[in-house]
Amino acid sequence: ELTLTDTYEVSITDAGYATFYVPANVEIPEGVKAYYITSEGIKTNSISMTEITTGVIPANTAVVLEGEEGNYTFNVAGSDATAVSGNLLKGTFTSMNIEGEAYVLSNPGEGVGLYKTEMTEIQLSDVTGKKSFFLNNANKAYLPVSAVPATAQTSNGFRFSEGTTGIDEITENRVQSTAIYDLTGRRVEAI
DSSP states (O other): OOOOOSEEEEEEOTTSEEEEOOSSOEEOOTTEEEEEOOGGGBOSSEEOOEEOOSSEEOTTOOEEEEESSEEEEEEBOSSOOOOOSSOOOEEESSOEEEESOEEEEEOSSSOSEEEEOOOEEEEEETTTEEEEEEEEOTTEEEEEGGGSOGGGTTOSEEEEOOSOOOOSOOOOOOOOOOOEEOTTSOEESOO
């Protein structure tokens, strides 16, 4: 049974991140940023997220929150919110078992990001056989492996990209010199 409230409480850990998913439009509190993930943001081992800049998280939109460690109150917004397009994150309003592999928020020592979750095998019946599930907590988000582009599905996790994370292209900009130097670094006229 789903209970609607006027506010939702979220704790952001010392890692600086949390996931969030509620059935109402909510205002983003001061000091918190909310992001969603599209297929364009997923690289081999990292994810670039898209920030929601309208100040309101649309209802039924799974997001990653970023902020200082602490407890935050998300008030239900009095206005409509524009839906985000292409969000790959999913969520649950109540704690429930989800079938299929997924990436969940964690920090296994490689940097905060979304990493493959531990799966539990359950024998459903003699006919159906075993199925794998993971527990997703109430009002939390996850990234289904099936939503990730095929080229990145082999990854065990994705760190959140911050600033410069790599070099895309190297441009050679070398000036050719005809000067000759000896082993002590002195310039010589000829060998």
